[in-house]
Amino acid sequence: MKNIIKLFGVLAIVVTAGFTSTIKAQQNNIIKEVNINSNDGFGELRNLVVQNFDFTNPNLSEGKINSEVKFEVSENGKIDHVTVNGDCKYVSKELQDLMTHLLYRFDDSSKMNKIYVLPITVFIASR
Numbered sequence: 001m002k003n004i005i006k007l008f009g010v011l012a013i014v015v016t017a018g019f020t021s022t023i024k025a026q027q028n029n030i031i032k033e034v035n036i037n038s039n040d041g042f043g044e045l046r047n048l049v050v051q052n053f054d055f056t057n058p059n060l061s062e063g064k065i066n067s068e069v070k071f072e073v074s075e076n077g078k079i080d081h082v083t084v085n086g087d088c089k090y091v092s093k094e095l096q097d098l099m100t101h102l103l104y105r106f107d108d109s110s111k112m113n114k115i116y117v118l119p120i121t122v123f124i125a126s127r
Helices: 002-012 043-052 089-101
Strands: 032-035 063-073 079-086 114-124
Touching: 043 089, 063 089, 079 089
Parallel strands: 032 114
Antiparallel strands: 063 079, 063 114
16 A cells, blocks of 8 residues: 555656746856756756655645755755755655755756755645
């Protein structure tokens, strides 16, 4: 039963796209904040979020939950300084933990030294 719930949850999670890229700071020495959209080359990261999200938490409530994950890509390509704001504190905590402990590094130097905003929508189905 847990496998079915997890499978349905994995299939139901949707990483929202369609937000246009926005650069808030344009000066060379300032870290830039960029909204991630579907064309930014973050598909592998999106897939890792989907694959590693834990839908077995009994505190997750049924329905659509919107969250916004902010993270920095450091000079060594590692994800750092993750913060999450969202509709459900349990989903926010799961996303925070997942992104903080994710073993993923960016090798594209153009993505480094920026803060990214990743909008995420999670659909939780009844158990």
